[in-house]
Amino acid sequence: MPDVRLVNVTKRFGKIVAVDNVSLHIKDKEYFSILGPSGCGKTTLLRLIAGLIEPDEGEIYIGDRLVNDVPPEDRDIGFVFQTFALFPHMNAWENVTYGPRVKGFDVKKAERIGHEVLEMVRLHERLDAFPHELSGGMMQRIAVARALAAGAKLLLLDEPLGHLDAKVRNELRYEIRRMAKDLELTAIHVTHDQSEAMAISDRIAVMKKGKVLQVGTPQELYMNPKSIFVAHFIGGANFLEGFIADVTDKTATIELRGGLKIQAVNKGLNKGERVVLAVRPEVFTIKRGERRGTNSISGVVERIAFEGTNLRYEVRLENQDLIVVVTPSLSCEWFNMGEKITVSFQPENAHLFAYPEVGMREELAVE
Amino acid sequence: MPRKFVEKLDKLSSKSAVKYGVYLTAVVLFFALILVPPILGIVIKWETMQEIFGNSELLTRALNAVSNSFVVAVAVSALDVAAGIPMAWLIARSRSRWANVLDTLADVPFIVPTAVLGYSLLLFWYNPKTVSEIFWGSLVSPGIFLVALLHFTFSYPVVVRVIVGALLDYKIEYEQAARTLGAPPFTTARTVTLGIIKPSLIAAFILAFARSISETGATMMVAGAFENGPIFIQNTKDTYVGATVFVSLTLIVISCLIFAMVRVLGGRLKLPIKGAWPTIERKISYSKAVSARNSVTLFIFFVIVLVPSLFAALPAFEALFTDIFPKALSSAYPWDSYWQSLVLSYSLGATVTFLNILIGLPMAIIVARKRLGSLSPILNTLIDIPIIVPSVALGVSLRFFWKETVAFISEDWLLIFAHLAITYPYFVRSMAAAIERISLELEEASRTLGAKPLCVFRTIVFPLTKYSMFSGAIMVFTRSVSETGATLAVAQRKTAPVVLVEWVKGKVAVSPLEIGLGCGFLILISFIILLTLRLIVRGKGRY
Numbered sequence A: 001m002p003d004v005r006l007v008n009v010t011k012r013f014g015k016i017v018a019v020d021n022v023s024l025h026i027k028d029k030e031y032f033s034i035l036g037p038s039g040c041g042k043t044t045l046l047r048l049i050a051g052l053i054e055p056d057e058g059e060i061y062i063g064d065r066l067v068n069d070v071p072p073e074d075r076d077i078g079f080v081f082q083t084f085a086l087f088p089h090m091n092a093w094e095n096v097t098y099g100p101r102v103k104g105f106d107v108k109k110a111e112r113i114g115h116e117v118l119e120m121v122r123l124h125e126r127l128d129a130f131p132h133e134l135s136g137g138m139m140q141r142i143a144v145a146r147a148l149a150a151g152a153k154l155l156l157l158d159e160p161l162g163h164l165d166a167k168v169r170n171e172l173r174y175e176i177r178r179m180a181k182d183l184e185l186t187a188i189h190v191t192h193d194q195s196e197a198m199a200i201s202d203r204i205a206v207m208k209k210g211k212v213l214q215v216g217t218p219q220e221l222y223m224n225p226k227s228i229f230v231a232h233f234i235g236g237a238n239f240l241e242g243f244i245a246d247v248t249d250k251t252a253t254i255e256l257r258g259g260l261k262i263q264a265v266n267k268g269l270n271k272g273e274r275v276v277l278a279v280r281p282e283v284f285t286i287k288r289g290e291r292r293g294t295n296s297i298s299g300v301v302e303r304i305a306f307e308g309t310n311l312r313y314e315v316r317l318e319n320q321d322l323i324v325v326v327t328p329s330l331s332c333e334w335f336n337m338g339e340k341i342t343v344s345f346q347p348e349n350a351h352l353f354a355y356p357e358v359g360m361r362e363e364l365a366v367e
Numbered sequence B: 001m002p003r004k005f006v007e008k009l010d011k012l013s014s015k016s017a018v019k020y021g022v023y024l025t026a027v028v029l030f031f032a033l034i035l036v037p038p039i040l041g042i043v044i045k046w047e048t049m050q051e052i053f054g055n056s057e058l059l060t061r062a063l064n065a066v067s068n069s070f071v072v073a074v075a076v077s078a079l080d081v082a083a084g085i086p087m088a089w090l091i092a093r094s095r096s097r098w099a100n101v102l103d104t105l106a107d108v109p110f111i112v113p114t115a116v117l118g119y120s121l122l123l124f125w126y127n128p129k130t131v132s133e134i135f136w137g138s139l140v141s142p143g144i145f146l147v148a149l150l151h152f153t154f155s156y157p158v159v160v161r162v163i164v165g166a167l168l169d170y171k172i173e174y175e176q177a178a179r180t181l182g183a184p185p186f187t188t189a190r191t192v193t194l195g196i197i198k199p200s201l202i203a204a205f206i207l208a209f210a211r212s213i214s215e216t217g218a219t220m221m222v223a224g225a226f227e228n229g230p231i232f233i234q235n236t237k238d239t240y241v242g243a244t245v246f247v248s249l250t251l252i253v254i255s256c257l258i259f260a261m262v263r264v265l266g267g268r269l270k271l272p273i274k275g276a277w278p279t280i281e282r283k284i285s286y287s288k289a290v291s292a293r294n295s296v297t298l299f300i301f302f303v304i305v306l307v308p309s310l311f312a313a314l315p316a317f318e319a320l321f322t323d324i325f326p327k328a329l330s331s332a333y334p335w336d337s338y339w340q341s342l343v344l345s346y347s348l349g350a351t352v353t354f355l356n357i358l359i360g361l362p363m364a365i366i367v368a369r370k371r372l373g374s375l376s377p378i379l380n381t382l383i384d385i386p387i388i389v390p391s392v393a394l395g396v397s398l399r400f401f402w403k404e405t406v407a408f409i410s411e412d413w414l415l416i417f418a419h420l421a422i423t424y425p426y427f428v429r430s431m432a433a434a435i436e437r438i439s440l441e442l443e444e445a446s447r448t449l450g451a452k453p454l455c456v457f458r459t460i461v462f463p464l465t466k467y468s469m470f471s472g473a474i475m476v477f478t479r480s481v482s483e484t485g486a487t488l489a490v491a492q493r494k495t496a497p498v499v500l501v502e503w504v505k506g507k508v509a510v511s512p513l514e515i516g517l518g519c520g521f522l523i524l525i526s527f528i529i530l531l532t533l534r535l536i537v538r539g540k541g542r543y
Ligand SMILES: Nc1ncnc2c1ncn2[C@@H]1O[C@H](COP(=O)(O)OP(=O)(O)O)[C@@H](O)[C@H]1O
Pocket: A013, A016, A017, A018, A036, A037, A038, A039, A040, A041, A042, A043, A044, A045
C-alpha cells in the first residue's frame, strides 16, 4: 500500500529554500505529477521522497512507515533519473537485473524478472547493448525497466522524457502511464511540461519557488485555477487589469483600463478592489465589426500566426491592452491583419483574482 | 607585449605553414631529445653485455636486483591503490571542512623531495634515538621493508590525487541509481563506482609502479645491504658497464611488458560486479563499520604516511638552537656544497619547467585535439614511454648516447636533457587532459567570431587551463628537484638530493642534526611552493 505523505517538509541549500513547507498526500496506485518551471524544487522534492537527500524539517511517510531515517536502498522505490544514469560499464541486461541481484534474489528469479520487464518495454533483442550504443528512447526504456525490475510499488520519475525528441516524448509518455497502471504502481512524475502533465496524470501538484500552489486533477486546474500563476502556467491566459466597479450577488462588474466595463463571476471580492481577470485565449469568439452585447470589446488584429490546428491572433483592444486569441483553424472564420473586429467571452469562462500584492511581474516570475 | 606584435603573431598563426611548423618542431624535439636518446643509448652499448654473461656471480646479483625491484613495485602499488581508495573517498565525499584540510595534507609527502622523505623515514622507523626509543629499539631496519614503506609513502599522495580526481569527475547519479535499486553503500561502491572509475585506478597503479621502479636517491638511504635495480646500477655503473646496460635493459623490457599487460588485462578485468552478498555487505555499509574504516584509513595516513614524512623537521628544529644554524648560514664546509647544490637544483628545476612549457604545450594540443590526424594517437602512446622507463636506466642510457654522439657535451646539458625526459610526460599528460576538458565548441565559437588560432589559445584555451598549466609546472619542478637516480647517472655535479644522500650514507662527515637541518631547508622551500600553489589556485580552478 504505497501511498506517500509529506508533512510540512522543508529543504534548504544554504540560503535557497528549495522545498518550502510542503504537505502532500499521494494516494496508492495514483499517477501523480509534480509540475513547475525549472528551478522550482521539483527534483529536490522527488529526491527527498527517494531518500537521496534528507529534509531539514518535516516528515515523509511511505505507506504507514515514517522514512526520514531510512536509506534509499531500504525504501523500496524505483527511480528514473533525468539523465537515465544507466551504468556505463554494464550492458542492458546487467543494468536491468542489477536491482534483483543486489537485493539478493536467487539467480533464476532475477533472470525471470529481467525477461519480464524487458518484454514490457519491448527491448528484448538489445540485451547485450551497452548504454552508449542505445538511442535516447531506448535508454529511457531501459531506465524504466531497471526501475521496475527492482520490484518496487512506488515509481519516481524525474523528467523521464526531458532528454528525448518531441515525437518520441509524446509516444513514451502514454507508455509509461500504461505500464504504471498495468502494474498497479504509485507513480510520481516530475515535469516542467504542462501538456505532458495534463495528458497523463490523475492529479497534478503545481509548484513555484519551493511551494505547492495547488493540487488537483488536470480538469480542476484548468477550470478552476486558484491563483494567477496557475492560470498562467496551466493553459495560459490573458490578464486584464482593472477594479471592481459594482458587485451584485454573483456577478462583479469590472472597469478595465480606459473605462471599459465587463462582467465576471465574483468570488468574494469587494467593490473598489483592484483585480486581474484571466481569460484564456481559446474562450474568446471573434466577430467582424463594432462591439455589441455584454463582454464584447472591439479591437484590431495586429498579428496572425498559423499554427496548424489553430490560428493565433494578437489583438490590440480599444483600451490599448494587447491580448492573444486562439481559434480552431478549420471550423472558424479567418481574419486579416489590420481588420477591425470584436472579441467576446462568457463571464463564467473568465477567472477573477485580487491584484497580487507583489505585483503582476513578480506573481508570474519563475525565479 | 606591444599590441601590434601580438596581432602579427595572431595573423601568422592562421597560416597553416606556421601552424604545422610549430607542431612539427614540437614532434621533432620530442623524438630527438626525449624518446630516441634513451633507447639508442642502450643499443650502442649492446656489445658490453657479454661481460655479464661470463660472470655468473654478477649475473645472479643483477637478476636478484631486478626481481627485488619488481616485487616491491607490484606489492607497493597494489597496497597504495587499496589504501588510497578509502582515503580518496573520504576527501571527495565528506562534506566536512576537514576534508579540505585532509586534501592539503595528503599532498605533503608529494611536495617533500624524496631524498628528504627517505631520511625522514629512516629517522622515524630506524633511528634508535627518536620514536623507536619508545618501542625499545628500531621498528624497521634498513632493508626491503623500509624500502617498501618508503615507496608506499611517496606514491600514496599521487594515487590519492588521481582517485580523488576520478571521484570528483564521476556522476554521482550512478551511485544514487544503485541505491534506489536496493544496493547498500558498500555494494554500490564495489559494483558501480569502482567499476566506472577503473581506468583511473589502473592509471594510479601505473604511476605508483613506475615511481617505485625508478626511485634511487631515497631508496639508497634506507636500503642497507638490500639491492634493487637502481641501486645495483648505481653500484656498478663505473665498474661494470655491461651489467648496468643489462639491468637497464631488463628493467625497461619488463616494465613495458607489465604496462602492456595491465593495460590489456586491466581493460578486460571485470570487477566482481556479478555476485552480491546482501547480508554481509549490508553489515559493513553503515555507521559502525564506516567509522571503523575511516579510522583505519586516517591511522594509515597519519601514522604511516604523514608523520614519518615530516619527521626530519624535528632535528631541523633542534638544530636551529645550536651553533649549527649559524654555521650553515655562513656556508662553512660542508655547507658550501649544500648551498651550491640547492642553487643548482632549483635553477635546473626552473629551466626544465620552462623548456617543458615550450616544447610540451604544442604536443599537448596535438594530442588533445588530434591536430596531426592519425599520428596523434600514436604520439599519445609514445609520450608515456619515459614514465615507464626507470629513471636510472634512462640516465645511464642518455649518458651513453650523448657522450658517444656529442663527445664534448657539457654536464649541464646532460642534466637538463635527463630531467626533461623524465618530467615531460607528466606535463604533457596534465595539459592534454585539461585541454580535452574544454569543449571543442568553445574554440569553434571563438573561431566563428573571428579569432585567429593563436588568439583562440590566448583568449579561450589559456585562461581556462592556466591553473592546470600552473599545477603541471609545479609537478615538473618538484619532480626535477627530487630526481636522484638519473642525476647520479649523468653528472658529477651534485644536486641537493645527491648531497643529502651522500651525507646520510656517511661519505661526508656531518652530524645528524646537520642532515636534519639540510632536510629542513628543503622542506621549508617545498612548503612555500605548496602554499603559493594553494593560494593561487584556490577556488579559481573550476569553471
Ligand atoms: N545540491 C544542491 N546544492 C545547492 N543548491 C541546490 C542543490 N540542488 C538543488 N539546488 C537548488 O534548489 C533549487 C531547486 O532545484 P531543483 O529541485 O533541481 O529544481 P527543479 O528540479 O524544479 O528544476 C534551485 O534553486 C537549485 O539551484
